[in-house]
Amino acid sequence: MSNHRKGRRNLEVESINLGFQIAPMVDVIFVIMLYFMVMAAAVKVEHELKTNLPGVSTSSDRIEDDPDEVIIEIDEDGIVLMNDEEFDTPQDKSLPTLTNSIARLKEDADSRGSKVLVTIQTAEQAKYERIIDVMNALAAAKIANVTFTVGTEEF
Structure with missing residues (x-):
């Protein structure tokens, strides 16, 4: 026990x-x-809180406007229309009137802080040479945002 x-x-x-x-x-x-x-030590501290308050904005904090959209039409005969207005003759390869108009539009958009968007609408039977002429005019005006469409119903 x-x-x-x-x-x-x-x-x-x-x-x-x-x-x-x-x-x-x-x-x-x-x-x-x-x-x-x-x-x-890994905690990040925010030093600045970016907010947009309602009221009058200054040019430095201005929000970019919608881009300016331009439609350039090229028909089978080589006629060039910008926003339904005819420019230059089909025989004029350099398109000086179109180039000057686009250059003024680009300067105006740059001064407002906006972009210029160009859409080239061509007829199905438009000559490639005329399309290149229009692209050269856009390059002379320093337009970089270009899109293409082919065969619209307007022609």
């Missing part, structure tokens, strides 16, 4: 030792502190 009491006594002693252990908790706390110290 004394052995039985000794076994019971050993169990009581072991159960007392199996209670809450503080030493591992201190290690866990130090690991958590180390994590937060390392992550604190």
Whole structure:
């Protein structure tokens, strides 16, 4: 019976030792502190909050307007129309009137901070040489945003 009491006594002693252990908790706390110290350096602080308030805008914070859209039509006879207005003759390869009009439009758009978008609409049987003439006029006016369409119903 004394052995039985000794076994019971050993169990009581072991159960007392199996209670809450503080030493591992201190290690866990130090690991958590180390994590937060390392992550604190990675936090980005915003120095400026960009907002647009209603009211009068100045030229520096002006939002860009919608781009100016121009439609240049080339028909089978070589006639060039810009926004339904005829320019130059079909025999004139340099298209000086068209070039000057587009250059003025580009300058006006640049002064307003806008872009010029040009759409070239050609008839299905339009000559490639005339299309190149119009593209040369656009290049002389320093127009870079150009799109093409072929075979519109207007011709």
